[in-house]
Each structure stands twice: as structure tokens, then as C-alpha cells.
Amino acid sequence: MLMIIVAMSISTAYAHEAHRKDMTDAEMAEMKQAAQKVHDGATGASADEANSADATSSEMSADIHSEMMATNRQDAAFSLTDFLGRLHPALVHFPIALFLAAGLAELILVARPASGLEPTVRFLVYTGAAGGILAALLGWLAAGFRLSDRSETLGLHRWTGTAIALAGVSAAIVTYRAKPGRILLRFILAGLAVALLLQHYWGAEMSLGPNHMGM
Structure with a gap:
């Protein structure tokens, strides 16, 4: 059970999706940044920190995260290959x-x-x-x-x-x-x-x- 928990950590899960989508290193870094921004927002980042973020970068990050979430919903059915x-x-x-x-x-x-x-x-x-x-x-x-x-x-x-x-x-x-x-x-x-x-x-x-x- 511990091995499964480690394997399905948040950062590894996002990396796993990026690898399967054949993203470049820059796209992977951008996707991780998007996930981090969503995480920061969910954990109550301050208003000043949120306002200081670049608007264009935020929109791009949100788009990438939305795309990843949509893909995860489509792939919600259990896949043995994906699990392994x-x-x-x-x-x-x-x-x-x-x-x-x-x-x-x-x-x-x-x-x-x-x-x-x-x-x-x-x-x-x-x-x-x-x-x-x-x-x-x-x-x-x-x-x-x-x-x-x-x-x-x-x-x-x-x-x-x-x-x-x-x-x-x-x-x-x-x-x-x-x-x-x-x-x-x-x-x-x-x-x-x-x-x-x-x-x-x-x-x-x-x-x-x-x-x-x-x-």
C-alpha cells in the first residue's frame, strides 16, 4: 500500500500524464507550475500574492490545468496498463x-x-x-x-x-x-x-x- 501511495503522489501523477502526452521539458515545467498555482489557491494563498502573479501566465497555467483535468475525467475508467x-x-x-x-x-x-x-x-x-x-x-x-x-x-x-x-x-x-x-x-x-x-x-x-x- 505504501508503494502505491508513493507512486500516486501528486507530482508523480502529473509527470506521468506529461510523459504519456509526449510533452517537452518546457511544457512539463509549465504544467507543474499550473498545478502548483492551483494548489496554492486551494490552500489559501494571500490576495497580494495572487494579484502579483502575471495575468497572461495565470490564464495559460489555468488552461493547461483544465486540459489535464478534462483528460483525467475521460480516463477515469480503470486501465491496467496505466495503473502498472x-x-x-x-x-x-x-x-x-x-x-x-x-x-x-x-x-x-x-x-x-x-x-x-x-x-x-x-x-x-x-x-x-x-x-x-x-x-x-x-x-x-x-x-x-x-x-x-x-x-x-x-x-x-x-x-x-x-x-x-x-x-x-x-x-x-x-x-x-x-x-x-x-x-x-x-x-x-x-x-x-x-x-x-x-x-x-x-x-x-x-x-x-x-x-x-x-x-
Whole structure:
């Protein structure tokens, strides 16, 4: 239940609709701003704050929000595809944690070969690969099945996530061997660690807005 609540948070819900509509990054930011203005109004923003807003921008934001609400009413009927797509933000944290933990366990093996963590690495890689495949599939359901996106951030997130899932499968195949190539496995895990950090950042950019870390 907690995963479903997280996946259906307000910001993620708006991002989900924007991704399916193939909006640009600028259009996504504008839509989020419209939602924020409606939220501020509902929570009792002061009259001075309301009057200080630009009239043209407010009308445009209201139009975008009205369009999104109309779309939501039209899509009120339950859709399994849409529901599964909305689970993507909650599920992605599992392969991220599993692959990073596998990388950490492998680093411990480098420092202490006698630590006996090979079964741990194997388990983490297997479960991470399975979770990565499922997360990537749900991501495609969330964003829609297309080969190019108007949003550069969504495009990077889509294809990096797909590559991570494929790299996870490759790591699982290498680990499955009777005598796994530790050097190749370590190379894959290192690449996964870097890719996962970038992937997580791009995902947050889409759900929380541009420059969400204030850098």
C-alpha cells in the first residue's frame, strides 16, 4: 500500500500524464507550475500574492490545468496498463539498491577475498536483474511505447533505464557461470553504479522539476 501511495503522489501523477502526452521539458515545467498555482489557491494563498502573479501566465497555467483535468475525467475508467505504469516510480528503488549493494559487496571482496561474499553478490545481482527488467517494462508502460521523445530528459531516462536493465541481465549471466569472470562483473557493476546515479537524477528532474537539487 505504501508503494502505491508513493507512486500516486501528486507530482508523480502529473509527470506521468506529461510523459504519456509526449510533452517537452518546457511544457512539463509549465504544467507543474499550473498545478502548483492551483494548489496554492486551494490552500489559501494571500490576495497580494495572487494579484502579483502575471495575468497572461495565470490564464495559460489555468488552461493547461483544465486540459489535464478534462483528460483525467475521460480516463477515469480503470486501465491496467496505466495503473502498472504508475507503479514504476515505486519499483525502481529496488534494483537501484540491489545493484549498488552488489557493487559494495564486490568492493569488500576486492579488499578481503576470503570474506566469502560471492553468494551474496550472486543473490543481489540476480534479484537486481529481475527487478531491473520489471522496472524498465513498467517505465515503458508509464511513458508510452515510442522510440523518440520530445522531452530530452525523458529520452535520456528511457534509454538509460533500458540499458541498465540489459546490463543487469549481462551481469546475471556472467555471475551464473561456474567460475564467473570477476573482472568483467566488476566492470559491469561499476558502470551500473554510475548509470544508476544519472538515471535517478533524471527521474527526479521529471517528477520534481528542473534543477530540483538547486545546483
